Amino acid sequence: MRPEQMLPAEKRALENLLQIAQGDTGQSRRVADFLLAWWNAGQCGSYDLTTGWAVDEAIAEDMCVVFRLATRANSYPDTLGYGPQFEAVVREWRPELVKE
Incomplete structure (x- = not known):
């Protein structure tokens, strides 16, 4: 998929989540x-669906x-x-994965 094929609602949701x-x-x-x-489930970890219980x-x-x-x-x-933007999230939440 090319970036221009993203739906406006998809772009808005992704950018909201990146900001959060x-x-x-x-x-x-x-x-x-x-x-x-x-981004990278193998290195960054998978996502437990029950985690969603604690978000608005x-x-x-x-x-x-x-x-x-x-x-x-x-x-x-x-x-x-x-x-x-995803690299910034890695730096913030998975700093051990950042290669200097």
């Missing part, structure tokens, strides 16, 4: 875990939209132009 993941709250950690499972309904809805996007895109988020 840059925070330092419990919900930020849960969102980061969700996003990083798409609006965040959960954005997560559902992004899950559908990941399935529809059949590719990783960097192919959609979000590599730098």
Whole structure:
């Protein structure tokens, strides 16, 4: 999938989640875990669906939209132009994976 093929709702949901993941709250950690499972589940960890029990309904809805996007895109988020944003989430929440 090319970035321009993203639906407006998908783009909005993904960008909302990326912004939340840059925070330092419990919900930020849960969102980061969700996003990083798409980025690289092998290195960043998988996502336990029960984690969604602790996020606000609006965040959960954005997560559902992004899950559908990941399935529809059949590719990783960097192919959609979000590599730098996901790398920032890795630096924030998985600093041990950052290679200097």
